[in-house]
Amino acid sequence: MASDQSPEFKVIGTRPVRPDGIDKVTGRAKYGADYALPGMLHGKVLRSPHAHARIRSINVERALRLPGVKAIVTGADFPEVKGVMAQVGELIVNTHYLSLNVMARDKTLYDGHAVAAVAATSKHIAEEALELIEVDYEVLPPVMTAEEAMRPDAPVLLEELRTRLMTHRTDPGSPEGPDRPSNVPGHIRFERGDLAAGFRAADFVVEREFVTAAVHQGYIEPQNALAVYGADELVTIYCSTQGAFNVRTLTSSVLGIPEGRIRVVPAEIGGGFGGKTTVYLEPVAALLAKKSGRPVKMVMTRAEVLRATGPTSGIKARVKIGATRNGQITAAEVWLAYEAGAFPGSPFAPGAMCTLAPYNIENLRIDSFDVVVNRPKVAAYRAPGSPASAFACECVIDELAEQCRLDPLEFRLRNASHEGTPQPAGPAFKKIGLVETLEAIRASDHYRAPLEGPSRGRGVACGFWFNGGLQSSAVVNIHSDGSVSVVTGSVDIGGTRATQAMIVAETLGVPVEDVRPVVADTDSIGQTDVTGGSRTALATGMAVLEAANDALAQLISRAAKLWDKKPNEVVFAEGTFRPADGGAPPMTLRQLAGRLARTGGPVVGRATVNAGAVGAVGNAFATVCVDVEVDPDTAKVRILRCTIAQDVGRALHPAYVEGQLQGALAQGIGWALNEEYFYDQKGTLRNFGLLDYRMPTCLDLPMIETLVVEVPNPHHPLGVRGVGEVGIVPPMAAVANAIYRAVGVRMAELPMSPPRLLKAMLATRAEPFEEQATAAD
């Protein structure tokens, strides 16, 4: 368990105020929409009202004549982009489809798909101009769910797609099935052992089907971009993004402009959760800026965010797991179908790789499918793919534990993965802390406290996420007054400036307040992948540590030079340099910093890292315990108490670590109970506002208890695993399992909203309630 401060550290493990804090509580911090430039135009996007349609023609004549309108772009203004599968940070991006998603060409594939964009002297004029653009659509039948889209007679979204079978995440795959258009571009399969023998050895077998709704990341700040296209053909983009380098690469491929001609300045970011790792507005704003010759700013409305930016996949799942009477899992078979939205690229592979990762299972088969449907193209969302598939498996695990008459934590502990256990995808786990999180919950005040009262129940579940590595760069500047700046390319989405300052302060022995972290633009720092994949404290932290150590080594040489010693004759401890032989008075870092000019000039520490492929580095587990109370009349679920235990490796800044755990659990509770998209029969989104897309408010949640488990990551110099994502994996099943114990109903569909839960509850009651069940449908 985490103590707030480990004895070997002075700064790491403490809770300093974040360096960007004052800017963010005074309104001074500049987020994407807060930027403005002289002569700036405002851009707006015309979006398809049809889920599936062919564009016969677009007429912009009337719109162009509206006073104040300066430029209009449609798909015809965008270059043809070849389909290249580009690894962009943790994403694998098909650039052809990315281009089609940014601006539709001959077909619109979801309600909200961009078909044209206008730049005008005010946003109101731009909005008026949108109404003057005439688009002639041939409406086609939409396909809204994975199940429908997989039927052989389903309308085809993209004629060129064929099913490919993959055996690992980056496998290009080989053709599977008949050579004809398919809505299922990807199928991944993992298998080992003898499934039939495994199920024969089981005393109990539970087989269930599940459906989860697509949910949105729900960041409070809508997407935005401000683009300048200079006469020198240099493009500058100010935007809110999780990865400025991603924006540069993706904008370059969509517009056919070399990356070197694009500079991306990351603004402060108002939430992302994975949803701001791709581009929507950036290439459009750049093209409008080129066409108008003026800076163009675009900001999405909330309706646009919900209609056209990536949610995560809704899935359909079938899970069959067998276990012996003493609680040993003997076999598991899992079938998953992930809705990708309009273009291939759902998290179907990570979903398959994570779903049974907490368990050591000898005989298993997991099939997972990528399915295109007439919905917005999904984007990453916190542990992409894992939460939905974990919901399915963790509900079945709970049912098996019950059949074995075992405590659900005990059942999990009997099968828990540990160092050496093969993952579903094959490779063995290195040192991991699943067992520690299960035991932390078992020993918690929460789990040991009795839960009494009618319609109340307690549920637990656990989950896995890889945590990323990838590339980061860092520069540490020693200034002449002894202050230090640390420059990285990692956008600060939740306090990472604080952890970077702390790592530098720890290494150099300076007060944390003397370290100023800077988030640089793409011209001012080396390649740095997204703030995502739980990788910033981990990988950028690694780069910052190495850069600080690089600066320290140079400082030691400078001290040696001053004393006419060799570097190995200088001792550095607690921020002070001293000659090993005591032949000269010690020097503080500040004193030495003042003498750098005389010893060879400034000291700049530098480091770049590639902390490894996704999945190879962090490997985090979390276990969640939830108490609920179900209103017997309305089926509204109240969360009475919730606790999350997560293995974070090492908590650099415990308050921000707790915050990540709490935020992940809160999003999971929203996913469990409320959040879903309502599409009508025509495929039109009906709840495109935050009143009807209902995210948890502070009235919906209790305090969120955190158990920060620290099983240091042996592959990281500070033991860090990364912390952002895995907390969202267990909550849905934990809530479902709690609801079962409260009212005896096993829910197989998310969200477990009052109408859906009430229907399930009434179905278990006596005959006279039948009528109500229909009414509640």
Next chain:
Amino acid sequence: MANKVIVETTINGDPVELLCEPRQSLLEVLRDVLELTGSKEGCLTGDCGACTVVIDGRPVCSCLMLGVEAAGKQISTVEGLASGTALHVLQQKFLEHASLQCGICTPGFLMSAKALLDHNPNPTEAEIRYALAGNLCRCTGYDKIVRAVTDAAATMAGRSRPAHGAVPAETASGMTGEMLAKGEVK
């Protein structure tokens, strides 16, 4: 034909004369006309609270009010919360409790919390949650926000009077309920 209207109002204690179109929301006027970008746009439908300002003592979603309606009102925005370089207790407590992650919702929470504490200096946890239910935060799960407001109230109560903007006690009862219906507040 002139499209714009002159509006005389008071913002963060300063008299302000501004020119805006009748169709511009107060939020748009604050951000685009006056360059007070601390108030954030999250939804434009009054559902997220990121644009909350305090008008004549009440929290209001500035996206639901027209700029021209600001005439004659006393408007407080996040930019006016600190006294010079001295942070308001709420700002200090939000920092100490790590109550913000991305920070986009923070100005709105601060203004809603200020309105609450101005009317009810000693709120219960339930009252705090009720008063802040019109503000969405997607990062924190609200735990550390509620703790910061609780701590701020305790800290302010330790003084002889609230640090900022005390209001007469008789307006306190029932305010939290009214405050939730921000959109109706004129």
